[in-house]
Amino acid sequence: MRLLAVETSCDDSAVAVLDQNGHALAELVSTQTVHSGHGGVVPEIASRLHMKVLPGLIREVLDLSGTSLGSIDVFSATAGPGLTGSLLVGLSWTKAAAFALGKPFLGINHLSAHLHIHHGSQVEFPAVALLVSGGHTMVFHMNSWNNCELLGSTRDDAAGEAFDKTAKLMGLGYPGGRLIDELARNGNPDSVPLPSPIGNKKLPEFSFSGLKTAVRLAWESQEFSREDISASFRKVVCDLLVSKTMYQAGKLSAKSILVAGGVSANELLRQNFIRECDKRGLILFLPQIKYAMDNAVMVGRAALSALNTDPAAQSSVSCNAFPRWHGTTLSPLSC
Numbered sequence: 001m002r003l004l005a006v007e008t009s010c011d012d013s014a015v016a017v018l019d020q021n022g023h024a025l026a027e028l029v030s031t032q033t034v035h036s037g038h039g040g041v042v043p044e045i046a047s048r049l050h051m052k053v054l055p056g057l058i059r060e061v062l063d064l065s066g067t068s069l070g071s072i073d074v075f076s077a078t079a080g081p082g083l084t085g086s087l088l089v090g091l092s093w094t095k096a097a098a099f100a101l102g103k104p105f106l107g108i109n110h111l112s113a114h115l116h117i118h119h120g121s122q123v124e125f126p127a128v129a130l131l132v133s134g135g136h137t138m139v140f141h142m143n144s145w146n147n148c149e150l151l152g153s154t155r156d157d158a159a160g161e162a163f164d165k166t167a168k169l170m171g172l173g174y175p176g177g178r179l180i181d182e183l184a185r186n187g188n189p190d191s192v193p194l195p196s197p198i199g200n201k202k203l204p205e206f207s208f209s210g211l212k213t214a215v216r217l218a219w220e221s222q223e224f225s226r227e228d229i230s231a232s233f234r235k236v237v238c239d240l241l242v243s244k245t246m247y248q249a250g251k252l253s254a255k256s257i258l259v260a261g262g263v264s265a266n267e268l269l270r271q272n273f274i275r276e277c278d279k280r281g282l283i284l285f286l287p288q289i290k291y292a293m294d295n296a297v298m299v300g301r302a303a304l305s306a307l308n309t310d311p312a313a314q315s316s317v318s319c320n321a322f323p324r325w326h327g328t329t330l331s332p333l334s335c
């Protein structure tokens, strides 16, 4: 069985061909660097670049995997949440190919896809999952891949967004999470007094916009170096993410912890999760760095997970892009 997966929810065009076990036969990601000059993703530029790049990327991945379009058995693409214009490019292309070839098409939820990068690993349920990216900060209670309840999320900015805004404030590039992470290595994490918003670890909710203001005031005071601000900011954010996830894991007698999304590439976040899971005897699933960011392998694995639950699963031909997810129960198939 050969499955084609396409991801265009934001500024990465990503394509993968997977076998029935979720193993990637070939995968490519084309990242749009043009946005760094704008301090954030410009939606129309992003859509137009997906339109330009995607067909060639699909051709290349098919060639690398030794597969022809006609021998793809299942087509899948991210339907949302994300930037509508960007989503429409990957969704329309993939749906049209499936329609023309008379093959099933699965429209995939991007959030579920991030968690599904761990599908195929030996996850033991119940599990608690932290999804932490540029657009989302969410904690889930998972009883199976298909039974995933939202416990709480951010009330304002996502953690990745807070990293990006802090980087922008200090004149670093976009996206800034990795740059802050690197600067933080040479800073003192206890040097800048920063608040710990919604610090009560029992509440699986987050708020990062007040922290952003505190960082701005610290930066404008000219008393602290970029390194010290980066280290102090990273510590506060990682402490909140880890303590709240671990508290839910204890409360729900979780056996595994799953971490996913771009911010799961963060060095301190990874170290803290490794230490805390080790202490408690929990099995920890951290993505490889390349799979923390948006990629198509996670989309393909989410599609395979939906097919495991129902081998006849497929989306309607009118499956549409959706910018936001307002649900409480997350499933891989979105329409």
Ligand code: KG4
Pocket: 010, 132, 133, 134, 135, 136, 159, 160, 161, 163, 164, 175, 176, 177, 178, 181, 261, 262, 263, 264, 265, 266, 267, 292, 293, 294
């Ligand atoms: O999952 P992702 O690729 O896209 C979204 O769906 O949002 O995540 C991108 C986010 C950006 O905000 C970026 O700054 C952040 O992940 N990020 C990091 C690191 N690497 C990427 N944040 C903190 N530390 C990192 N090492």
Ligand code: ZN
Pocket: 110, 114, 133, 261, 262, 293, 294
């Ligand atoms: Zn993402």
